Amino acid sequence: MKRRQILIAGTAALAAASAPAAFPDKPVRIVVPNAPGGAADITARAVGEHMARTLGKPVIIDNKPGAGGVVAGQAVASAAPDGHTLLLISSGTAVSAALFKSLPYDTLKAFAPVAPLATFDLVIVTGEVGEFKTLGELLQYARAHPGKLNLGTPSLGTTQHLAAEWFKSAAGLDLQVVPFKATPDVITALRGGQIHAGLDILSPLLAQIQAKVLRPLAVTGARRSRVLPEVPTAQEAGVQGLDAASWNGLAVPAKTPAPVVDRLNQAVNAALRDAGVRQKLEALNLDPRPGTPQDAAALLSGDIQRWGQVIARAKIERQ
Numbered sequence: 001m002k003r004r005q006i007l008i009a010g011t012a013a014l015a016a017a018s019a020p021a022a023f024p025d026k027p028v029r030i031v032v033p034n035a036p037g038g039a040a041d042i043t044a045r046a047v048g049e050h051m052a053r054t055l056g057k058p059v060i061i062d063n064k065p066g067a068g069g070v071v072a073g074q075a076v077a078s079a080a081p082d083g084h085t086l087l088l089i090s091s092g093t094a095v096s097a098a099l100f101k102s103l104p105y106d107t108l109k110a111f112a113p114v115a116p117l118a119t120f121d122l123v124i125v126t127g128e129v130g131e132f133k134t135l136g137e138l139l140q141y142a143r144a145h146p147g148k149l150n151l152g153t154p155s156l157g158t159t160q161h162l163a164a165e166w167f168k169s170a171a172g173l174d175l176q177v178v179p180f181k182a183t184p185d186v187i188t189a190l191r192g193g194q195i196h197a198g199l200d201i202l203s204p205l206l207a208q209i210q211a212k213v214l215r216p217l218a219v220t221g222a223r224r225s226r227v228l229p230e231v232p233t234a235q236e237a238g239v240q241g242l243d244a245a246s247w248n249g250l251a252v253p254a255k256t257p258a259p260v261v262d263r264l265n266q267a268v269n270a271a272l273r274d275a276g277v278r279q280k281l282e283a284l285n286l287d288p289r290p291g292t293p294q295d296a297a298a299l300l301s302g303d304i305q306r307w308g309q310v311i312a313r314a315k316i317e318r319q
Contacts, residue, residue: 023083023260027058030250032088033072035065039203039284040248043117044088046280047250050271055263068096068157070103077105081253083260087111089296090248091159094303098311099157101318107304111251113296114261115268118286119247121202121225122163124151124234125214127190130197135217135237138197139171146174152186152195153179157319162307163220163244164199165314167234170242190214201246202228203285221245227285247289247303249296261293 030048034040041063048059064072069092079085089111097107124135132138142149151168153161156179164177178195180186186198187208197217198205202225208214209228218234219225222243234242250268252261269290271277278288289295311318 023263024055024057026084027060028052028055028084028086029060029062030086030088031062031064031072031076033064033066033069033090033092034088036063039120039201039286040088040090042284043248043281043286046277047117047268047271050274050277051264051267054267054270068100069093070096070100073107073110074104076251076253077110079253081112081255081257083252083256083264085253086114086264087251088117088248089113089251089300091246091303091307094300095157095159095162095307097304098308099316099319108301110254111300112254112256112261113293113300114250114252115265115293116247116249116289116291116296116299117268117272118281118288119245120284120286121228122160122199122220122244122246123202123205123209123225123228123231124167124197124199124217124220125190125205125209126197126217127193128212128215130190130193130215132197132217133215135232135234135239138217139173139238141196142171142173142175147176149173149175149197150178150195151175152189152198153177154183154186154200155179155181157316159244159246159307160200162310162314162316165316166244166310167199167220167239167242169310169313170234171239187214206285225285226282226287247299249299251296251300265293 030044032041032044044061052059076087126132151164153164161179183204189195190198209216216231218232218237220234272288272290281288
């Protein structure tokens with residue numbers, strides 16, 4: 001009898017573990033390490049709204065900007081591993097893991113990736129009235145005038161800043177990477193002629209490009225941009241080995257049951273395949289990327305390794 005009771009109990013426990021029918025049983029929270037209104041926030045809201053319909057529970061966006069995403073990361077790392085608290089992860093999450101000597105959590109061990117959300121381009125630009133019409137002209141000038149070319153980016157330690165360092169290394173250039181406080185400061189410096197060129201995420205520069213205020217010289221990823229198909233990649237322009245793009249996704253605390261992760265993954269992918277959600281993301285120059293938890297994990301771990309190598313090559317002091 002005891003053996004039978006044990007078998008029955010074990011079978012019931014297995015069924016409970018493998019069938020997330022009770023999930024979710026309360027609102028789901030997505031913690032976003034960015035302020036409201038930006039691309040990350042809009043992405044989370046567009047996807048979260050659709051997820052709420054799929055899951056049958058409200059999805060709340062909780063913005064926790066600051067400290068390179070560490071504030072948001074710590075909030076999720078310490079949350080109950082039940083699938084009700086998610087973190088918006090990104091290439092910035094990987095940069096923080098590679099750049100900071102010590103975090104209050106181990107990025108690869110503290111989180112279980114759920115799904116990718118979208119990928120987006122980085123672009124090298126100059127002022128429309130600037131002296132460079134192509135990336136080739138910029139490269140020629142930089143090689144003829146070592147140490148004279150200034151390339152602006154947003155804050156020190158961002159994906160954009162490290163992509164500029166990667167560009168410098170891959171092209172074999174002696175140039176000055178100049179970090180500004182934020183994207184608007186880079187645009188102002190470009191328009192005022194204080195810097196020769198800038199490297200930033202395409203989305204916040206797109207209006208300036210379309211208004212012919214800024215000129216795109218190249219995107220830094222492996223493929224041309226969907227919204228600027230006439231602009232070459234840096235590799236096409238002669239910078240071999242440069243493949244710097246950006247992405248975002250969702251993760252939950254480690255030890256969240258696999259069936260719950262799978263249920264969330266299904267809800268995310270349903271959102272990313274919805275025409276309305278895709279339209280919202282594509283309007284921001286974000287390319288929706290449905291995928292598996294393993295796809296998201298590969299993006300995160302690969303970027304940590306990649307940016308760690310960039311930091312080492314550029315001799316950037318870890319913070």
